[in-house]
Amino acid sequence: PPGPGLAGATPTPTGGGPRWRRARWVVLGAVLALVGVATAATLYLTRDRYPDLAFDSLRELSRPPAGAERPVGVWTAVLDDRAYLAFSLPDDRLEVVAVDAVSGDELWRRPTDVRADDWEAIIAVPGAVAVLADAPGDSTLRPLAVLDGRTGKQRWQRDLRGDDEVYVADDTAVLVDRAGEQLVGLRLSNGSTRWTEPNPRDQYAGARTVVRPVGSDAAAGGPAFLDGRPRDPWTGKGRRLVQVGADRSVRLLDMASGRVLRQWGSVADLDDLVVAHEDRLYVAANEGGYQLLAYDLGSDAEPVVLHRSGNDEYRPKELVACGARRACLLQVPNNDVARTEVVAVTEGERMIRWSAPGVTGLLPLGEQLLAQRESPEPTVTVFDAAGKAVLRDRGGVAVRLDAGNLLVFAKAPSVVADNRVLAGVWAESGKVDELGELQDVRSSSCSWNTHVIACGAEKDFVLYRFTDD
Numbered sequence: 001p002p003g004p005g006l007a008g009a010t011p012t013p014t015g016g017g018p019r020w021r022r023a024r025w026v027v028l029g030a031v032l033a034l035v036g037v038a039t040a041a042t043l044y045l046t047r048d049r050y051p052d053l054a055f056d057s058l059r060e061l062s063r064p065p066a067g068a069e070r071p072v073g074v075w076t077a078v079l080d081d082r083a084y085l086a087f088s089l090p091d092d093r094l095e096v097v098a099v100d101a102v103s104g105d106e107l108w109r110r111p112t113d114v115r116a117d118d119w120e121a122i123i124a125v126p127g128a129v130a131v132l133a134d135a136p137g138d139s140t141l142r143p144l145a146v147l148d149g150r151t152g153k154q155r156w157q158r159d160l161r162g163d164d165e166v167y168v169a170d171d172t173a174v175l176v177d178r179a180g181e182q183l184v185g186l187r188l189s190n191g192s193t194r195w196t197e198p199n200p201r202d203q204y205a206g207a208r209t210v211v212r213p214v215g216s217d218a219a220a221g222g223p224a225f226l227d228g229r230p231r232d233p234w235t236g237k238g239r240r241l242v243q244v245g246a247d248r249s250v251r252l253l254d255m256a257s258g259r260v261l262r263q264w265g266s267v268a269d270l271d272d273l274v275v276a277h278e279d280r281l282y283v284a285a286n287e288g289g290y291q292l293l294a295y296d297l298g299s300d301a302e303p304v305v306l307h308r309s310g311n312d313e314y315r316p317k318e319l320v321a322c323g324a325r326r327a328c329l330l331q332v333p334n335n336d337v338a339r340t341e342v343v344a345v346t347e348g349e350r351m352i353r354w355s356a357p358g359v360t361g362l363l364p365l366g367e368q369l370l371a372q373r374e375s376p377e378p379t380v381t382v383f384d385a386a387g388k389a390v391l392r393d394r395g396g397v398a399v400r401l402d403a404g405n406l407l408v409f410a411k412a413p414s415v416v417a418d419n420r421v422l423a424g425v426w427a428e429s430g431k432v433d434e435l436g437e438l439q440d441v442r443s444s445s446c447s448w449n450t451h452v453i454a455c456g457a458e459k460d461f462v463l464y465r466f467t468d469d
Contacts, residue, residue: 049404050221050366050402050405050427051404052404052405052426052428052431053404053405053424053426054467054468055433055466055467056435056465057436057466058422058435058436058437058438058465058466059465059466060462060464061103061104061452062103062104062462063460063462063463064085064097064099064106064461065460065461066085066087066095066459066460066461067089067095069090070458071087071089071456071459072088074088074442074457075087075121075122076445076454076455076456077122077123077124077129077231077447078101078223078448078452078453079124079126079231079449080101080449081101081102082100082107082124082149083098083100083447083452083454083463084096084097084122084124085098085099085456085461087456088118089111092116093111093112093114094111094112094114094116094119094122094131095109095110095111096109096129096152097461098129098152099461101449101451101452101463102451104463108151109152110147110151110152110154112131112147112154113145113154113157114133114143114145114154114157115143116133117133117134118133118134119131119132119133120133120134124149125168125170125234126149126234127150127170128147128148128188129146129147130144130145130146130166130173131144131146131147132160132166136162137162138162139161139162139163139179140161141160141161142159142160142161142162143157143158143160144157144159144160145157146173146191155189155190156190156191158175158191161177161178161179163178164177164178164179167213167241167255168188168234169233169239169255169256170188170234171188171256172185172187172188172194174186174211174255176209176211181199181207182197182198182199183211183241183243183258184196185197185256194257195257195258196258197258197260199243199245199246200243200245200246200247200249201246201247202245202246202248207245207246208246208270209245209270210243210270210274211242211244212241212242212243212244212274212275213240213241213242214240214276215230215233215275215278215321216235216236216237216277216278217236217278218235218236219232219234219235219236220277220321220403221402221403222235222400222402223399223400226397226399226413226444227361228361228362228363238254240252240253240261240276241253241255242281244267244268244270246270247265248267248269249264249265249266249267250263250264250267250268250274250295252276252297261297262298262299262300264295264300267283268283269286271286272284272285273285273286273316273318273319273329274319275319275321276297278321278324279297279325280294280296280297281294281297282295282319282321283295283303284316284329285316286315287315288309288311288313288314289309290309290314291305291307292305292306292308292316292327292329292345293305293306304347306327306345307343307345307351309331311333313333313334314332315335316329316330316331317329317330317331317332317360318360318362320363321364322344322362322367322368323366323385324346325347326345326346326347326367328342328343328344328364329342330342330356330359330360330362331343331353337357337360338357339355340355340356340357340359341354341356342354342356342359342362342369342387344369344385344387352386352387353387356371356381357373358373359371359372359373360372363400364403365382365403366427367384367385368383368384368385368427368428369382369383370382370400370406370427371383372397377395378395378396378412379393379394379395380394380408381393381394382406382427382430389430390427390428390429391425391430391432395410396408396411396412397409397411397412398425399448401449401450402450403427404426404427405424405426406424406425406427407422407423407425407435407448407466408422408423408432409422410422410423413443413444414442415442415445417441417442417457417458418443419437419440420438420441420443421437422435422436422437422438422453422466424467438453438455438464439462441456441462442455442456442457442458443455450467451466451467452464452465
C-alpha cells in the first residue's frame, strides 16, 4: 500500500513521461540561470572599476568669453557633465557661467547678488554651485552664496568670518562657526538653519576645534584637487564629519541632522594627524615615537594599534587612507627629508615600508600611491601596493582623474597665464601618454573630470577634451 502522504499517488513510469521531461528542462534552465547570475556577479565584483582611459591629444571643445575686460580672478569647477566658470566683475560681483562639458555649449550666465573684494573658490554640488569670497583677516566678514544649478539664480547668501570653514554635501552645508564656537547645519536649498551643535570644551572652557569629512571609496576613486582633497566628497553613502575637540575628544556627526553618532575620549590633539574613511578613523600623534591607531567608527571598541614607530626620531608628516582598512603615512627621521619613508599597513597584516626621499605629499589611487616631491623640482612617483615604483620621478605635478588615471602638469600650476604641457598616466602600469599643451591658461584655475579640463585663460575660458571615451 502507499506510504503516508502518498495516498492516491500515481507511480511514474521508468524513464519519465512528457511532464517529467519538461520539469527536467525547467530545473536545468533554472540552474543555468543561477550559474549565469553568479558568473555575472563575480565579473562585476572583480572587474576593473577604474580602467585605463583612452587618452588622446588635447582638443579644444569651446572657449566661453569672460566679459569685456580682462578679469582679475578666474575660477572653475567641473561636476559630471557640467562645468562652472566664474570671473570677477569690475563692480566686485562674481559672474558665473554654466557650460555643458560634453558639447561645450553655454547653458546660462548670471552675476551674483553679493560683492567681495576677492573670491576664494566656487564649489559644484549636485543641483547647485556655491561661491565663497576670500578675506584678508580671520575676523573679516565674507559672503557665501549658493546658486541654483539649473537656472543660475541665487538662492541665498550668508556672511562668514575669514577663519570659518564650510563643508558642503548634496543637501547640507556645515559651517564651522569659530566665533560662535559651534557647528551649524544649513539647508542648501534656502540657507535656513537645520541644526546647531556646540563645540566640545576643555577644562579651561577652550573650544578650538578641527573638523574633517569622512571619506568614501567613491569619493577617493574620483577626481581630486591639486592638494589631494576629493572634488566630489559627497559621493558614496552617508554624509558624516569627525570633530576633534579641545578636550582631545573625537566625535562622529551626521551632516544632515547634526546628530552625534559616536564619541570617544582622549583620542587626539588638535595638531595630530587625523583621517576618517568609510568605517575607520586613523590617528597618528604629531610627535616622535608616535603610534598609528585605527578606531572603528561603528563601535565603542578600543582602537587597534596598526604601527609603532619604535624610535623617537621618527615623526609622521602625512596620513591618508589608501585602501580597504589600510592607512599610509610619511615618516621623517630627525626632520631629514632625504630619509623620508612611506609606511603602509592593513589591519591584520604586517606593516611594510619603503624609502621615498624628499616626498612631501601622498595621494591614494586605490591601494597604489602617488607621491609628490616639491624640490629641487616638482616630481611625481607612483608606487604599487607593495612599494614598487611603476613610474619614478616624472617631472611635474600630478592630479587624480580617478583611482586608475592621472593628469601630470609638466610644471607647477600658476596664476599667471602661460602654456602648460599635459600628460596622461595609467596608474597600474605607469604608462605615460603625452597629451599636448594647454595654451595661454591660468593653470591654477583648472578643473577636470575623466574627459575634460576647464581653465581660465587670459581673457576668457577654455575647455579641452583629452580622451576618446
